Amino acid sequence: MSKRIFFIVGDSVRQRAIAAVKDASVGQMVAISDPTRNADQNAKFHAICSDLGKSRLPWAGKPRTAEQWKVLLVSAHSKATAEDFEIVPGLEGEFVNIRESTALMSVKRSASLITYALAFCDMHGVVLSEPRQPEYA
Numbered sequence: 001m002s003k004r005i006f007f008i009v010g011d012s013v014r015q016r017a018i019a020a021v022k023d024a025s026v027g028q029m030v031a032i033s034d035p036t037r038n039a040d041q042n043a044k045f046h047a048i049c050s051d052l053g054k055s056r057l058p059w060a061g062k063p064r065t066a067e068q069w070k071v072l073l074v075s076a077h078s079k080a081t082a083e084d085f086e087i088v089p090g091l092e093g094e095f096v097n098i099r100e101s102t103a104l105m106s107v108k109r110s111a112s113l114i115t116y117a118l119a120f121c122d123m124h125g126v127v128l129s130e131p132r133q134p135e136y137a
Helices: 011-023 039-055 066-080 107-123
Strands: 086-089 095-098
Touching: 039 066, 039 107, 066 107
Parallel strands: none
Antiparallel strands: 086 095
């Protein structure tokens, strides 16, 4: 059987999900979870990172790329919100931040990251290319 995902938006979908569980074969798996970030949130966060990269705002003595800003923002957001992370020696002796994956973030967590990134940009005078929207959840 192929993977089936049910977004519980009402009782009829809930009943179809229950029926699918009843029909599942032994050995199959069922998972209930919050939805992960959406495409709009992904695009918004990457646009913020891109704008930070284009801003030439220095961090640790030099301007950073969009990808480097992504790592910095996710790491800082994890620390600021008391999320689990760990700094460990890497395979070549470098230091690596073992942190949460943005791809696995819930919609709520992703909205929090975007809010954090927007606040950081405000505090550092970074002009964003996209107009702000009131909510990203």
